[in-house]
Amino acid sequence: MWELARRNLAAYLTATEPGEDADDAAHLARSVRLRTVFYRNVFNSDDAADVLPALFGLMDTAAEKHLGFRTSDFAKALFEIFNETGRRCYERIEAEEILRAGTNPEEVVRAMLEGSEWAKRLWRPAKHCPSDAGGVGSAGFQVAEMLCAPLFLLDRADLVAKFGSPITEALFSRSMRFGDIAEADLPNIYLANPIWDRPFIALDHDTLFIPLPVLIVSFPLRIIEGLLGSDAKLNKAYSDARARYLEDDVERIVRLSLPSAKVYVGVKWTDPDTKVLYEHDVVAVIGMQVLIFEAKSGKLAAAARRGGIKSLMTNFEDLFIEPGRQAARLAALLATRRADIKVVDRTAKIVDFDRGGPSIIHKFGVCIEQFASVTSSRRPFREMGLLTDDQEWAPILTLAELRMISERLDTEISFLHYMTRRATADDVMDFVGDEQDLLSMYLRNGFVLNARALDGRQVTFLQADEAVRGRASPRADRREFATPGTTLRPMWSLIAKEIYAADDRHRLDILLTILNQSPAALAGIAASPRRWRNGGGKGAGNTLSARMVVGDRVFVVGVYMANEHPEDAKAWMDQSRFIGHDLAEKLGATDCVVVLKTRRSKSPTFDGISFFRFPKA
Numbered sequence: 001m002w003e004l005a006r007r008n009l010a011a012y013l014t015a016t017e018p019g020e021d022a023d024d025a026a027h028l029a030r031s032v033r034l035r036t037v038f039y040r041n042v043f044n045s046d047d048a049a050d051v052l053p054a055l056f057g058l059m060d061t062a063a064e065k066h067l068g069f070r071t072s073d074f075a076k077a078l079f080e081i082f083n084e085t086g087r088r089c090y091e092r093i094e095a096e097e098i099l100r101a102g103t104n105p106e107e108v109v110r111a112m113l114e115g116s117e118w119a120k121r122l123w124r125p126a127k128h129c130p131s132d133a134g135g136v137g138s139a140g141f142q143v144a145e146m147l148c149a150p151l152f153l154l155d156r157a158d159l160v161a162k163f164g165s166p167i168t169e170a171l172f173s174r175s176m177r178f179g180d181i182a183e184a185d186l187p188n189i190y191l192a193n194p195i196w197d198r199p200f201i202a203l204d205h206d207t208l209f210i211p212l213p214v215l216i217v218s219f220p221l222r223i224i225e226g227l228l229g230s231d232a233k234l235n236k237a238y239s240d241a242r243a244r245y246l247e248d249d250v251e252r253i254v255r256l257s258l259p260s261a262k263v264y265v266g267v268k269w270t271d272p273d274t275k276v277l278y279e280h281d282v283v284a285v286i287g288m289q290v291l292i293f294e295a296k297s298g299k300l301a302a303a304a305r306r307g308g309i310k311s312l313m314t315n316f317e318d319l320f321i322e323p324g325r326q327a328a329r330l331a332a333l334l335a336t337r338r339a340d341i342k343v344v345d346r347t348a349k350i351v352d353f354d355r356g357g358p359s360i361i362h363k364f365g366v367c368i369e370q371f372a373s374v375t376s377s378r379r380p381f382r383e384m385g386l387l388t389d390d391q392e393w394a395p396i397l398t399l400a401e402l403r404m405i406s407e408r409l410d411t412e413i414s415f416l417h418y419m420t421r422r423a424t425a426d427d428v429m430d431f432v433g434d435e436q437d438l439l440s441m442y443l444r445n446g447f448v449l450n451a452r453a454l455d456g457r458q459v460t461f462l463q464a465d466e467a468v469r470g471r472a473s474p475r476a477d478r479r480e481f482a483t484p485g486t487t488l489r490p491m492w493s494l495i496a497k498e499i500y501a502a503d504d505r506h507r508l509d510i511l512l513t514i515l516n517q518s519p520a521a522l523a524g525i526a527a528s529p530r531r532w533r534n535g536g537g538k539g540a541g542n543t544l545s546a547r548m549v550v551g552d553r554v555f556v557v558g559v560y561m562a563n564e565h566p567e568d569a570k571a572w573m574d575q576s577r578f579i580g581h582d583l584a585e586k587l588g589a590t591d592c593v594v595v596l597k598t599r600r601s602k603s604p605t606f607d608g609i610s611f612f613r614f615p616k617a
Contacts, residue, residue: 266346323365324394427551433461
């Protein structure tokens with residue numbers, strides 16, 4: 001059976017391959033179909049158990065009125081069943097280990113026989129087995145292997161006792177009975193499998209069988225959505241619940257991950273020329289960095305999941321292109337640095353942007369579900385003709401991916417650095433991969449990439465997400481200074497830590513410029529001042545520099561060596577400004593940090609530090 005299934009899947013995938021003369025749309029449809037066939041789990045099990053009850057709890061009033069039970073309770077019931085089957089399996093494994101070891105197996109055998117009439121019948125031939133502990137354990141193990149069904153069976157009476165009659169009936173409604181798929185469209189089974197919506201099998205009126213408990217985690221939205229049917233009021237309540245929950249959770253994650261940021265929700269402003277009112281879901285302002293999150297809670301159409309071009313175009317436009325366009329409007333407004341346009345949040349509070357210089361804007365779209373690697377880069381949108389201006393592109397993250405980033409990058413500076421680099425990932429490389437791949441790469445090398453070497457090439461990630469597998473335990477204090485994924489040598493780590501704790505309006509600009517350098521280059525310009533202080537190498541008056549190009553910005557760090565400290569702060573500012581302009585002219589710097597090192601200084605970090613931002617070349 002398994003060999004036949006394998007051959008059938010291979011034949012199906014071969015039959016759906018585009019021909020030699022296929023256009024970009026056909027290749028995109030093929031990629032979407034592959035994701036539909038193989039991709040699972042909008043959320044991991046922990047997030048699913050947290051998100052689903054909370055999301056569906058926002059429509060409980062409508063559900064109680066139209067269904068007779070709360071959808072949040074149904075979601076909780078699903079995950080209790082998932083956890084219960086897991087508990088049963090773990091208990092069985094522990095019992096079988098005792099039987100296999102043959103160490104005091106009698107109690108396990110006794111419990112097994114008391115719980116099953118079938119086990120008693122199977123045990124009768126055991127009288128012919130050796131009566132020592134090893135023989136009893138071996139026979140008990142063989143009997144246990146024949147008693148797996150109870151691990152996955154759910155009795156109606158037990159379900160009613162736990163969850164009540166309405167939810168029990170709803171669980172049975174999410175089941176299939178023998179013969180249900182006899183008339184199913186089997187050629188399309190891989191793109192529209194009925195078990196994704198109904199993971200239970202009703203063996204009879206009172207018994208449910210859950211052969212694959214993991215389906216509860218893989219397709220929880222589809223399972224619960226099946227309860228709503230075509231009821232317009234229920235579906236409206238569900239749509240509103242998705243929108244509200246997504247926006248609220250994005251706000252929560254951003255506040256948690258950037259505790260120093262000013263976070264605004266429901267941001268509005270009116271274009272003075274067109275009088276059009278524009279809105280933005282979540283805006284975080286931290287120093288000169290502005291992060292705009294546009295939440296899109298819409299559902300992917302079934303036809304789009306099956307590779308229907310018309311549905312794909314509509315879904316892609318609404319869910320994955322529009323967020324970038326929305327955010328680009330606010331970015332364009334901030335670029336004008338106009339102070340006469342009032343930008344307020346939903347409470348009418350003025351959004352406090354730092355007007356002391358040009359803000360750096362980072363745009364993101366956040367959705368509940370997407371096509372993973374197919375929609376993680378802007379290339380497919382270009383190929384479809386949906387994206388003509390790269391300035392209107394915003395990377396698309398799912399809510400689960402944003403949660404994952406916050407969990408793995410559990411300090412403010414690491415989260416901010418990743419998000420600023422993620423916003424420009426498409427400018428550095430043409431890639432095929434999902435967010436797990438990109439985050440894994442960041443955790444390995446901090447996104448230190450040679451854009452010139454990658455020019456004209458496409459990077460494809462293959463089984464590259466090992467760094468983010470399993471569970472993580474985020475630190476409680478996100479203001480603690482740490483840079484997971486970015487390796488800093490001792491001197492630069494001390495400098496970064498000191499700057500992060502300083503009261504400097506450009507502290508984050510300085511940190512991001514340092515973090516965007518190659519660790520090897522930073523190590524090189526840190527070694528020379530040490531040699532100079534010890535009497536060797538280049539001496540006073542020299543400036544050593546490191547440079548990294550990220551999209552249309554050039555980050556430069558310069559270390560200036562001086563015999564004596566400048567007379568005062570103004571003298572250092574004048575001198576550092578001259579050095580910064582020189583680095584901008586020679587290296588094209590847009591973001592420039594100038595560090596002062598004096599020969600007789602006792603400071604292990606710096607004697608002066610300045611930041612300058614220059615126009616893009």
